[in-house]
Amino acid sequence: MSGVGTRAWRVRGASVEGHNLVPEWLSHGYVSLPARYLDPLPGRPDLRRLRAAVEVNYSGKPYDAREKLVEDLHRFLTVMREGDTVVTTDADQRLHRGRVTGPAEFVSSPDGLANLRRKVTWHSDATPHNQLPERLVSKLAQSLDVVDVTDDLDQAARPAGGAGTPRLAPPTRELADRLTVDVAWLTDVVDILGRKRQIVLDGPPGTGKTYTAQQLAQHLATPDAVKIVQFHPSYSYEDFFEGYRPKKTGDGPVELDLKAGPMREVALRAADDPHHPYVLIIDELNRANLPKVFGELYYLLEYRDGAVDLMYSAEPFSLPPNVFLIGTMNTADRSIAPVDAAMRRRFAFFTLHPDESPVRGLLRRWLTTRALPTEPADLLDALNRQLGAEHVIGPTYLMDTDTGRPDRLVKIWEHEILPVLADAFYGEGRDVRKEFGLDHIRSLVAPPSAGDGPA
Incomplete structure (x- = not known):
């Protein structure tokens, strides 16, 4: 039985290029794949690296064979982990189970039939073919050399919710x-x-x-x-x-x-x-x-x-x-x-709209939590009132810790905000720089009244 969080894999061993490797696996405690032309790949290579290696070293094989090899290698090298269950069927179709106890390693082997290996502690018992569930028998017959049989081999190992959609972590x-x-x-x-x-x-x-x-x-x-x-x-x-x-x-x-x-x-x-x-x-x-x-x-x-x-x-x-x-x-x-x-x-x-939650007030909150001047938020509010609902722009242009510097604010306005507005009003004959330039928008922001100062 595999533990919670572990996986179960069927690895083909009784018919590897015409050879039955299962007795060797059981007696010497390992499981293997033939990878005679593959150079050792350190770590847990991703699909891109595996596909590139297969393209170089197995270029003579047809596409379907190369893709099958990539999938087998990805599961054996990258997805399979120590503690996972591994199963295989022998020449009499009996199912043998074991536990993966070591990382993948490249070794020498006769004819390169078993040069990619993982150590396995095999159980002494075997299950006859006629006692296996029909769904598992179907999985064991798949053409891939490495097949995920977690849900079929051990129903008790399923996490809550079965094999359906995994539960997403709630936001923090x-x-x-x-x-x-x-x-x-x-x-x-x-x-x-x-x-x-x-x-x-x-x-x-x-x-x-x-x-x-x-x-x-x-x-x-x-x-x-x-x-x-x-x-x-x-x-x-x-x-x-x-x-x-x-x-x-x-x-x-x-x-x-x-x-x-x-x-x-x-x-x-x-x-x-x-x-x-x-x-x-x-x-x-x-x-x-x-x-x-x-x-x-x-x-x-x-x-x-x-x-x-x-x-x-x-x-x-x-x-x-x-x-x-x-x-x-x-x-x-x-x-x-x-x-x-x-x-x-x-x-x-x-x-995500500047006038609606959660974007409404976002820039002011962002500036306040960083103890920065809130003028950029005042300017954005004034600009969007001038633009109208159809052409409003969002706050991320001004979410810059240097917006308190006059030169930085001018550069953002000139080279990031105005070009966007020029594109939005293209062909309408409007003077975007005059209507929405920084100086004009600043003039629209109401200055504090005399009564707002200290007494």
């Missing part, structure tokens, strides 16, 4: 203080993200959408379980999920390889680690053609228990329940088409 006061927002608002965001699994932070420029998404993701998941991508008008399904890319083959003809994009990489890692959240941040979500980028994944955003046949791989694919998407949208960019109803139905939206 420290996170709220870092973002200068209320814990209650963050709690709503996390609660809905945990239920919906896809949210969008939208609002005008300067409202901290991307920063909030990054801080929230880092709170919910480990750093290596967070990935960020930025959409743009030419971004495609092939960039996002998978597509064919040219492969360098020297002076020979150009070959095409099927390459995984960030969405598929995150999904693969999440499937290997089902009890922990993985977060993909999609910055500027609405700058791309969303139906084109998501393709058949549109369906999986709404039906996480379902599966679709992939466009290029032509194999069934499910989006793991522990994958969470956080998108950001700039609502002031008029070059962007509105998000269609299908996408809006699949995401929950949280608006």
